[in-house]
Amino acid sequence: xxxxxxxxxxxxxxxxxxxxxxxxxxxxxxxxxxxxxxxxxxxxxxxxxxxxxxxxxxxxxxxxxxxxxxxxxxxxxxxxxxxxxxxxxxxxxxxxxxxxxxxxxxxxxxxxxxxx
Amino acid sequence: xxxxxxxxxxxxxxxxxxxxxxxxxxxxxxxxxxxxxxxxxxxxxxxxxxxxxxxxxxxxxxxxxxxxxxxxxxxxxxxxxxxxxxxxxxxxxxxxxxxxxxxxxxxxxxxxxxxxxxxxxxxxxxxxxxxxxxxxxxxxxxxxxxxxxxxxxxxxxxxxxxxxxxxxxxxxxxxxxxxxxxxxxxxxxxxxxxxxxxxxxxxxxxxxxxxxxxxxxxxxxxxxxxxxxxxxxxxxxx
Numbered sequence: 001x002x003x004x005x006x007x008x009x010x011x012x013x014x015x016x017x018x019x020x021x022x023x024x025x026x027x028x029x030x031x032x033x034x035x036x037x038x039x040x041x042x043x044x045x046x047x048x049x050x051x052x053x054x055x056x057x058x059x060x061x062x063x064x065x066x067x068x069x070x071x072x073x074x075x076x077x078x079x080x081x082x083x084x085x086x087x088x089x090x091x092x093x094x095x096x097x098x099x100x101x102x103x104x105x106x107x108x109x110x111x112x113x114x115x116x
Numbered sequence: 117x118x119x120x121x122x123x124x125x126x127x128x129x130x131x132x133x134x135x136x137x138x139x140x141x142x143x144x145x146x147x148x149x150x151x152x153x154x155x156x157x158x159x160x161x162x163x164x165x166x167x168x169x170x171x172x173x174x175x176x177x178x179x180x181x182x183x184x185x186x187x188x189x190x191x192x193x194x195x196x197x198x199x200x201x202x203x204x205x206x207x208x209x210x211x212x213x214x215x216x217x218x219x220x221x222x223x224x225x226x227x228x229x230x231x232x233x234x235x236x237x238x239x240x241x242x243x244x245x246x247x248x249x250x251x252x253x254x255x256x257x258x259x260x261x262x263x264x265x266x267x268x269x270x271x272x273x274x275x276x277x278x279x280x281x282x283x284x285x286x287x288x289x290x291x292x293x294x295x296x297x298x299x300x301x302x303x304x305x306x307x308x309x310x311x312x313x314x315x316x317x318x319x320x321x322x323x324x325x326x327x328x329x330x331x332x333x334x335x336x337x338x339x340x341x342x343x344x345x346x347x348x349x350x351x352x353x354x
Contacts, residue, residue: 059321065193090253
C-alpha cells in the first residue's frame with residue numbers, strides 16, 4: 001500500500017515539475033492523472049494493490065473538499081451582501097451547464113454497436 | 117476552570133484539533149446522509165462545512181489556525197486526483213467511442229458554465245469583482261484560483277465559489293438529469309464532472325463507476341478548457 005501511495009505521489013510530483021517546466025496552465029495533480037493513465041496504458045492492466053489504494057482515496061473524495069470549503073468563512077460579509085446574485089448564479093448556471101453538457105453528450109455519442 | 121482553559125489553549129494551537137473536528141463533522145454529515153436514505157439533498161460536505169464554520173465562529177478561531185490541522189486532509193486531494201486515472205483507464209473503450217461527443221460537450225459546457233454564471237449574477241447586480249471571481253467556478257479549485265487571479269477576481273473567493281458550485285451540482289445534478297431524461301451513465305457523469313469538478317465526480321462515483329470515470333475525465337478536461345476559454349471570454353465581456 002505504501003508503495004502505491006508513493007506511486008501516486010511520484011505521478012503528482014512529476015505533474016508539478018512538468019507543468020512548471022512547460023508553463024502549462026494545469027495543476028500538477030491533473031497532469032499526474034494523465035501520467036498515471038499513460039503508465040496504465042503501457043502496463044496494460046491495473047495492479048491489484050493500486051486499485052485498493054485508489055479506492056480508499058476515491059471512496060472518501062468528498063471529505064477532501066471540506067477544509068477548502070470552510071474557507072467560505074473568510075468571505076462571509078461579501079457572501080451575505082451579494083447572496084442573491086451568487087446563489088442564483090451558482091444554481092442557475094449549474095442547472096443549465098449540466099443540461100447542455102448531458103444533452104450534447106447524448107446526441108453525439110454513437111449508440112451501442114455503432115462505429116466511433 | 118483554569119486548567120480547562122489551559123487545555124483549550126494548548127489544543128486550539130495544535131493541528132490535532134482541526135484535523136479531528138474535520139473528520140468528526142464529516143462523519144456527522146455521512147451519518148445524516150445515511151439516515152436520509154442517501155438522498156443527495158443531504159450533502160455530507162455541506163453539513164461538515166456548516167458545522168465547522170459555526171464551530172470556528174463560536175469559538176472565535178480563525179481559518180488559518182483551523183487549516184493547520186485540516187491541511188492533512190486537504191493534501192490528499194492531490195493523490196486522489198491522480199488516482200482518478202484508474203476509473204478513466206477502465207472506461208477507455210467507452211471514451212474512445214464518444215470522443216467527438218466529449219470534445220463538443222466540453223467546449224459548449226465550459227463556455228455555458230462561465231457565461232451563464234456571469235450573466236445571471238450581472239443581471240442581479242453583482243459587483244465586477246464578484247463576476248470575475250465567478251467566471252471560472254466550474255473548474256477544479258487550483259485552476260479556478262489561477263484563472264481568477266489572471267482575470268482580476270479574488271482567488272480565495274473563487275475557491276469558496278468552486279466548492280459551493282460542487283455542492284450545488286452534487287445536490288441537484290441527478291434531479292436535473294432525470295428531468296431532461298438523460299439516462300446514459302457516460303453523459304450523466306461527464307455533465308456532473310464538467311459542471312461540478314471533484315465534488316460532482318465524488319457524487320458520480322457514488323452512482324456508477326462509468327459515471328465516475330467520465331466525471332473525472334470531464335473535471336480534468338474542463339480545468340484545461342476553463343484555463344484557455346475563460347480569459348478570452350472575460351476579455352470579450354468586460
